Amino acid sequence: MKKITFIVFAIAFFTQLSFADRHTAHYRAIETANQLEAKGFSIHSIPGRHLRYNHYRTYNRFLYRGTCYGIIGVGDQYVRDLDVIIYDKYWRYVTADTGSSHVSAVDFCPRHTGMYHIRTRMRGGSGYFYQVIGHRGYTPAYSRYYY
Amino acid sequence: MKKLFIFLFLLVFSIHLSYAGNNEGKNLTKAEITEAMSSSISEMPSAGALVNALTYSLGSVQWGKFITKIDIRRYKSVEDKVLALGARGADAYFLTKSKDTSNLIAVSVGINGLLNKIKLDNKSLNNRARKAKLGKLKKWIKKGRWTGVQKEINSLQNSINDDFRNSNSKHLELLNNVGGWIEGYRLAVEGFNQTYKKEETEILLQKELIDYLLKELRINKKLKYFSKTSSLLKILKDVNNVLSKSKNYQLSKKQIEDLLKNLSTIKQYI
Numbered sequence: 001m002k003k004i005t006f007i008v009f010a011i012a013f014f015t016q017l018s019f020a021d022r023h024t025a026h027y028r029a030i031e032t033a034n035q036l037e038a039k040g041f042s043i044h045s046i047p048g049r050h051l052r053y054n055h056y057r058t059y060n061r062f063l064y065r066g067t068c069y070g071i072i073g074v075g076d077q078y079v080r081d082l083d084v085i086i087y088d089k090y091w092r093y094v095t096a097d098t099g100s101s102h103v104s105a106v107d108f109c110p111r112h113t114g115m116y117h118i119r120t121r122m123r124g125g126s127g128y129f130y131q132v133i134g135h136r137g138y139t140p141a142y143s144r145y146y147y
Numbered sequence: 148m149k150k151l152f153i154f155l156f157l158l159v160f161s162i163h164l165s166y167a168g169n170n171e172g173k174n175l176t177k178a179e180i181t182e183a184m185s186s187s188i189s190e191m192p193s194a195g196a197l198v199n200a201l202t203y204s205l206g207s208v209q210w211g212k213f214i215t216k217i218d219i220r221r222y223k224s225v226e227d228k229v230l231a232l233g234a235r236g237a238d239a240y241f242l243t244k245s246k247d248t249s250n251l252i253a254v255s256v257g258i259n260g261l262l263n264k265i266k267l268d269n270k271s272l273n274n275r276a277r278k279a280k281l282g283k284l285k286k287w288i289k290k291g292r293w294t295g296v297q298k299e300i301n302s303l304q305n306s307i308n309d310d311f312r313n314s315n316s317k318h319l320e321l322l323n324n325v326g327g328w329i330e331g332y333r334l335a336v337e338g339f340n341q342t343y344k345k346e347e348t349e350i351l352l353q354k355e356l357i358d359y360l361l362k363e364l365r366i367n368k369k370l371k372y373f374s375k376t377s378s379l380l381k382i383l384k385d386v387n388n389v390l391s392k393s394k395n396y397q398l399s400k401k402q403i404e405d406l407l408k409n410l411s412t413i414k415q416y417i
Contacts, residue, residue, distance in 0.1 A: 040294075042301050044193045058187035062356045065349065066203030067196045089355065091180045112396075113200070115355040117187060135196040138203045 022050070022128040025076035029130035032074050032103070041070045041134030048130030056121040059131060063116045068109040070134040073120040075102040081124030084131075087117040100124065109138055189359050191324045194237040194331040195301060197350075198244045204347035205338050210241040211250040213337040215414050217257030225265055226373045227416070229319045232261045232307070233326025234417035239300045241334050243293055251288050251296075255281060262307075267314045272307065318369035325360055325379060330417060332386070333410040339403050348398040351406070357387045375416055385409035 025048060033043045049057055063069060075082045084104040085096040094116070097104040102125075110116065120131055175183065201208070217235065222228045235258050242251040259281050262273035273281075284299045304327075311320035332353070339348060361383050370376045389405045390398075398406075 037298065042193070042195050042297055044196065044301070045190060045305065047188070047190070058183050060187050060189040062192040062353065064192070064196055064200035066200035069196075087175065091175045091183070093174050113350045113352065117183065119183075135193065135199060137199040 021076040021078070022048075025074060025079075025128035025130050028074045028076070028103075029132050032072050033132050033134070036070050036072070036132060036134040039070075039136075041136045043132065043134045046130050046132050048128060050128050051120070051122040052126045053122055053124070056119050057129075057131075058117050058119045061116055061118055061133070062114070063108075063110045065110055065113045066138050067135050068107065068138050070132075070136070071106045071108060071118055072132045073104045073129055074132065075122075075125070075129045076127040077102075078127035079122065079125045079129060081122075082129055083121045083123050085119045085121065087119065088112075089115040089117075091117060098123075191328065192356070193301070193304075194240040194327055195297060197331050197335060198240050200350055201335055201338055202244060204344065204350055205342050208245060208338050208341070209247065210238075210245045210334055210338075211247040213334055214238050214242070214250060214254070215417065217254070217260075217417075219257065219260040219264065222261070222264070224373070225319070226322055226370070227375070228261050228265050229311075229322045230326040230375065230379075231417045232258065232265065233323035233328075234330035234413065235261065236300065236304050236323070237327040237331035237334070240297070240331070243296050243300065246291065246293055248288055248291070252285060255285055255288065258303075267310060267316060267319075272310060277303070277306070318367050318373075321363055321367060321370070322373075325364065326417065328356070328360065329379070329382060329410065329413045333407075333413055336403060336406045336410055339398075340407055343400050343403065345397050345399070348393075348403070349396045351398055351403075352390055352393055352396060354387060354390050357383050357390070361387070378412060378416070382409055382412055 026046075029046050029048065033046060037043060047059060051057060071084055071086070073082045073084045079102040081100045082102055082104050083096060083098045084106050085098070086094045086106060086108060088094050094110075095106055095108055097106050100123075104120075118131070118133075120129055122129070217231070222231055235254055238254050239251060239258065242254060259273065259278075262277060262281075263271055265272040280299060280303055284296060284303070287295045287299065304323075308320050308323060311317065311323065332351070335351060339351065361380065364370060364376060364380055364383070386406060386409055389402050389409065392402065
């Protein structure tokens, strides 16, 4: 019984890993980047990698006051829930998108210039994700500051 | 009894898993921070983001007057050329923001010349696709399509760094970033020197970024033999020294002048 349970779990785990589709995630990320560009954002970079359930990846980025950032995490078809959480340089929580979807988006205008930690966490499923980061000028009518 | 025990164990374990990572909206614990610091990856900001922020802080600035002319013949090694390429990329972002057609065309011609001369694995960095992109860029500059120009500069810079990465030349990617950062920062300081706004000088407090660049320059083995590495380290250290004297997240006019003095060395290399 134990052996069968182990085998079933092992098959499920490795099947999920092998089906994780980097190309789908990348394709979705490029489409997202195009949509961001259409909204006036300049795309800076699109790093990505594989993430297992409940694992995360953190990118440190220097963000400027007076610039707004569109930060979007996009997962492949095996990702069910991806979260993007932003911390300041002291690792204090700033803002997040923790909705239940394979896409998480944060429109973030930092009040202070400095290093921020942008964490993408796999909350459901397992697979590849890409983090699309774009920036645009701060316009008071469309933006709000975050502490 | 055994079955019940296993069931309870699995139940408790699954509840623990579902709550373990659910700390959104809360700050991290000390242990989590230590763990996160060791696994996180630092990425350089774009000069485009800096110039956006400067436009918000200083208003419209004619950046063209702070930019030096390019003389491609003075660059000897590949590293020299890549350092200058990074700096000229930053110039291009700033000139796009001030919609300076004539200077931007001069800079794009310089970038084209540099790309022709940089060779990776015996192949020029200026391949056919890149030449076509530069041609399109020039056309858009002349037509004043500034959003498109900014997009093209962005994609050009990212694709060049991708080429460095793919050809196992991470030291060139680093030099491209260092050149871009120092030139962008120099222009920002020039802007504050011209229009001093004490409350906006927080944007120049980029100590974490300088520490990151210093660390990367020091540990890169290939750059140990590059003649300008020690000068670049000195510029960064001197800038950091001035920044460490800042008070209340602001810099005085004297400190801005000191920064400018330290940064002007870069003009000899780009």
